[in-house]
Amino acid sequence: MQLGTRWTARTEPPAVVPAALREQIAAVEASLPVDALGQPAPRWTLTWLEGRPIAELDTGIIVSVDAAGTVVVRHDVDDEFSGD
Template identity: 75%
Template sequence: MQLGTRWSSGDEPPAAVPAALRAQIAAVDRLLPADQLAHQPTPRWTLTWLEGRPIAELDTGVIVSLDADGEAVVRKDDDTGIS
């Protein structure tokens, strides 16, 4: 069994976050507009595991996961209710 974890956007991901996801997570963090974040709580990442694969989801609905080839991919969850 693998446990998930949470951390704030912009912080160093915990050791439990696989190296394969780290570069894309950092890229997403760099894209968050600083002026927007100044007026809202810092979004947090949640690492979970589905069928042995890591999935990191940001509170904003951005998801970083591994594809079938083990490459990190970034997508937006369109079912977040965030507009």
């Protein structure tokens, strides 16, 4: 795994964030509720696995590129909470 960078949601992603991820990152951010209590916005972490970018939001939402080159949005569900 290659470490990337971090940035706050609803701010301009750093230039190192691949263009392929930017549209879906923006869509995820548009769906985030606005915190009326003034809590800080979650942060994204960009990493690379097997040469493919993975952007994970502190809330567990992951935007990545799969082996076929398709951008995938999913939620990192911890087995402890999945009911299995």
